[in-house]
Amino acid sequence: MHALPYADGSFDADALEQTLQHIAAEAPQGLVYGSGFEARTELLSLVEQYMPLIGNPVRVVRNMKRALTFFALLDVLNIRHPAVSLQQMSPQALASGAWLSKRNGGSGGTHIRKVPAGAVLEQGSYYQQEIPGIPVSILFAADGTRARAVGFNQQWLAPTPLMPYRYGGAVSRAELPLAVRQQLLEAAQKLTSAVGLRGLNSLDGIMAGERLWILELNPRLTATFDLYPAGNGALFELHMQASAGNLANWPSLGEQARAHYIVYAPGSMRVPGHFDWPDWTADLPRAGSHIEAGDPVCTVTAEGSSADEAVMLMAERVRQLIKELN
Known part of the structure; x- marks a missing residue:
């Protein structure tokens, strides 16, 4: 096991490369990655110099974690999402509604802030309209063309005054309205078809009644992976096979x-x-x-x-x- 320095949502590049050099000597099959790379996707490019990536390629992660390309794609695909602004908004515009600031490549919700009127937008961040509702998500497997749901989840926050959207946890097999489940799966399918998603991914949204707004795509393994235990590492094996373009061997995930x-x-x-x-x-x-x-x-x-x-x-x-x- 190798422990790496981690700060501000990312790994230390020098420590990562030293670790990769040690691991590469063992001729690994590849790296299955989770969080810690979205804010600095060049680290995934560094990994590729030593071993294959198992999951989505760097370009997909980079484009799906940049607000400019992700929300433009949602518009093209006719997928509902909260209003966003990539530029500084006037105090009058900020005061006219509830807005959040989010960081490109951020994860875990610790980077999300409520925006008071007159606040300056930090470099690398964007505004997103705050939508009241219940946080939900879909964990799905994709083979580059098709998306298939592993399960639907409800999430909750562990807010603090400084971090009102800090991730608190989630539960699997959430009893979401059929219309919401259909919207989540349809969005997952559209995005898979558009950018060729592979492996296990998750899509986060806000649910209000039977309406859904998509917030972000996580093109990697996420925390909700652990909510679907399958015997003998079957869900991990699904990620491996789906990353290689195969959804044929679907695991039994139980009913709990x-x-x-x-x-x-x-x-x-x-x-x-x-x-x-x-x-x-x-x-x-x-x-x-x-x-x-x-x-x-x-x-x-x-x-x-x-x-x-x-x-x-x-x-x-x-x-x-x-x-x-x-």
């Missing part, structure tokens, strides 16, 4: 709903040296390590026969864990 929640430190804390972590926790910190306020502590998971049941159990486990840590 699964939820996960990211527990953030409410204040500065030190991880207990001999804490007995429950088996329903993941992404665990090192014993004795220091965690700053607002940084993630761990992930709590739960399963149930329905999304509501999984969420209720997850919430109880979060309360239990926080009590024990304190």
